[in-house]
Amino acid sequence: MWLVFTKEIKELLRDRKTLFFMVALPLLLFPLIFGSVAYFSGKVIKEAQEKTLNYALIGAQYAPEFAAKMAARDDLLLIETTVTRADEAGIKALVTEQTVDFVLVVPENFSNDIITAGQLTLSLYLNDAGLNNAQRRVYEVIDDIAIVNQADAFARLGVSEEIQVGLLDPILIEKISTADKREDLGEKIGGLVPYLVFILCLQGAMLPATDIGAGEKERGTLETLLISPIPRNQLVLGKFFTIAFAGVTSAMITVGSLFVWGVVMSQGMAIKLLTEFMGAISALDFVLMFLMLIPVVAIFSAVLLSLSIYAKSFKEAQGYMTPLVFVVIVPIIIAMLPGIKLEGIYAWIPLTNVALAIKELIKGTMDYVALVPIFLSTTFIAGVLIAFCTYWFKQEKVLFR
Template identity: 40%
Template sequence: MLQVYIKEMLELTRDKKTLIFTILLPTLIMPVILGGFFTLSLKIAKKANEEVLDFAIIGSQNYAQVESELLREPEGDEDPLNFNLITLEPGADVDELINTNKIRFALVIPDGASQAMENGETLEIDFKYNDSATTSGLMFKRVNDALEDLKTIELVKRYAKLGLTEEQGEALGKPLKLVQKSTANERESFGEKFGAFLPYILILVGLSGAMYPAIDLGVGEKDRGTLETLLLTPVSRFSLVLAKFLVIFTTSFLAIFLSLLSFAIMTLMFGPYFSSMMGPESSANATSVLQALTNISVVDILLMFSMLVPIAAIFASLLLSVSIYARTFKEAQNYMSPIMFLVFLPLILALLPGVKLDWVWASVPITNVALAIKEIFKGTIDMGMLAVIFLSTTIIAGVLLALCNWWFQREQVLFRN
């Protein structure tokens, strides 16, 4: 059996497709793609924040403070607002100018705006823009944030008229304020928000790492005409199945290990770089995330791997069974789509809000492992439940391996063509 295992592993190392999907994809390509996507997103957001926005004001004379506030010079280390006022010609079609990108937005200040502010009324200023633009939401936020100081000034004036200090005025508008005080630490908070995505990625990587070797070791033997020769060797069929199973299990688990290792390295090496590219608030959040990740111990990582061992075994047994049953390489590939759907569904369940690890969800295959890894990531795993999940998943993998062995014993399955 060992010789068959070594032979199959050597053949796989000569297959470029297998090397790409089991080593290159999880180790380099996926982290590079995700890192590049994250970097590009940050650059696009930064460019949108620094873009000079051409705008127009209709009825500026009704409340000139708005124009003054948007065009004011930055003070100290304050970033420039980057607004450029465009003077409109009489009778200009504002909607057409916005839709043709001649101006990015327009503010319409109604008549009597100054009087309304003096009377303590709410002044409604129309913000006209094209919401089909990709950065339209960010553009509104930039304008709204730029007018925050003006809002504060007007509020202080109103408080003074009532004989109130700024603090008393704020208390007048907010007689009751609910303050959030979470008892969760940074690791638990981060794990609850993003911990479900880690098993989602790792399990799918394990599936892709097992898929192509399984096709090659099953139906690939039929296509190459080497299955008959292999069956004539003085090796029991169970040993042949076990050797092929171990090869697929190795490639699946290797893909998971390399993927997790590469993500860890990228996080440690490039995490501070991504943090420096963000704004002050986002950078602080990114720093807290990095600190939360440093609290994950070696034991936690080993527990995550222990959960993924039976998952890799399930994939190896199931995919090898399908590959043995298929007549041709193309037929085996057709069977992979429903299998991927069956894996996607429980993973999506683990991502749904309100789905937490309990004894009900612990009985759902794949979902239970995804939820368990999330709890390990948070540092709140119940070791008793973890042992039950590991045992139940291992039993499922053993049953599927027995089914694969029974499948391989039947001549009508091996030689369906």
């Protein structure tokens, strides 16, 4: 078995294409992709926040102070229009035809005197389907005027500042979270970690699995391997461990690369936060995460090797393996749904239970008793799939179809 494993590893190391996808791609391309997405996303959001918006103001004569404050903003540009408040279709057309970014209609009863005017309603027309900061900017102007009007009304009514606070906010809720920083951050990102690691393990094992089975068929080296005195089950295990090793290695290189590049590119505060978060996770939790990945990788490797053995060609094997990504995503998404916890039936569902356990370990709220059904279910399924893969490899009609 180890002779076959050594042989397969040497062949992988000689293959520049495999080394590129297992080492160079995770080290350079994946961080570049994630970094580019983060950079351009931040750039787009920043541009949207700083973009000068065109607007039309209908009824400005009823609120001269408000109109003046709107015109004084550098991020807003007034566009004159002849559309009246009665022409609602015309108002909407100004926005849909992108003549302006938004239209604000001031009511005729607008007044700074809250006592006589009461609550006022301004109509804001905008396309709210995209990234738009119009409403935020309008509220910034309105809030300034509203605060002054409130203070003036309270002063005229003779209401003290203490009572003003009570009238504006009669009841406050003081939120006291029992979760520490680790649990809070773990709840937010804990579900993404198994998603990333599972996909990376699967992707990292796909290319070696395709080459080890279907690739050997195409090269004509499978027949030579079969007539060797090595038992079939040893041949299967040698190939199986090669695929599992490749998958884990690719995943660890990618995660390590993302971590290193993240630290290099992040600011000091982000590094400190990340360091504190990682330091809060015990060595035992890291070991348990790695141990839980072993049967998961075994499941992936057995399925991939079975498909590769069955396929007639390299291309056919890739066609069989590609849909597996979607199959793996489903149980991970289930683990990310609100209300799904590592208890009951979910502790026995393969992949879902491991994803939930990794999330709990990151949060620091793991019930270690739940490890029993996790290891039992995943190890049992991995064993069954390895046994099936061995049986599959012994079928001549499968090997030479």
